[in-house]
Amino acid sequence: MPEDNKLLYYINKWTSISEADEAKILSAFEPISIKKRKDLLVSGQVCNYLYFITTGCLRSSYIDSKGAEHVYQIRMDNNWIGDIDSYFTRQNSKYTIEALEDSNLLRISVDRLEQLFVEIPNLERYFRILFQKAYINALNRLSATMWETAIDRYNEMLKEHPEIFQRVPLVHIASYLGITPESLSRIRRQV
Amino acid sequence: MPEDNKLLYYINKWTSISEADEAKILSAFEPISIKKRKDLLVSGQVCNYLYFITTGCLRSSYIDSKGAEHVYQIRMDNNWIGDIDSYFTRQNSKYTIEALEDSNLLRISVDRLEQLFVEIPNLERYFRILFQKAYINALNRLSATMWETAIDRYNEMLKEHPEIFQRVPLVHIASYLGITPESLSRIRRQV
């Protein structure tokens, strides 16, 4: 499958888009590249784009009131990243999104996306399903965080997303799991 | 505002529906009542309906692998409740939804809802926005659970949803906050 068709492939997994509309969608996205350790979004700015990761790996994090940094999301190939709250409301974001690897992305502005929603109802359907699934995942992660041990969460992540352990430093994985790197280190020794 | 128009009022807050379509939507929902302490959904069943709460209060909970019950959601007037994962996938739900007060609901089946999505794209838009917001909320709750103290979460909830404390037993609130009723009790004494 050609690089720039991955996006359409994933959209068509959940709804059907005509060839004419496919072209319209592709032309609305702008391909960009970002180098490892560079920021895609800096806390305090408005998130002007929503990004589809064609290749690479990024993390989204924020600084809490005590100055501690927490990793919110780690996203790799064929996933979306951005702060959708800031993106749709035009409020400043509290998140910083940093590339953990050199990455290639497709980006789209809100105006362009909302225009597409009107022109192509099935694209809005795709996003309805996307957010629906994201919501379900967030609730599952929430219940694991609230009511399972760090060991269980670690094992679950190892089973579900083994690639992440090959590509992402453990500090970020620990933070994503809601524990310190020290605790993660102890868990890994135990297992 | 008449009881049965609240649903349309909330939908029209985020998108615009024609009068003809409003009638179509209303006729697709079936009003039902449920008594306090009765179950709307029992764990192990498929969630056949999505519910809009016109008046009342319900909680959604699940039993973990160690047999402990955890409260997932507490929802009151003018909110949606149901297990959307089970609802859309037709898999058995792990959740039980119980009425905490005598409640009046409007329910709709998936078939009917998906039919409406095709007929009324703006209704699907409403759900896109609904899930988008639900996702953002779930992430905020996740970060509070992971990185804030139980005291902060309690104060936040007291500030944002004081009504809940008037209407819901503290056991359920404690569970929703991810702590034991004993801990909640200690926090309340402290504050």
Place this chain on the structure above:
DNA sequence: TCAAACACTTGACCTATGGTAAGAAATAAA
């Protein structure tokens, strides 16, 4: 190529919250 920065581990100690058990207060039922 060599210093600086990063990534990971280990140990000693601390703290927020959990578990258990029991009793008081409030609410519902008879």
Place this chain on the structure above:
DNA sequence: TTTATTTCTTACCATAGGTCAAGTGTTTGA
């Protein structure tokens, strides 16, 4: 009104995970 049930609090001890501090490899970049 009396009894039963639910709701909430308190006390004591246990523990998962955090904090601080130090140390070893491993990248990175000038």
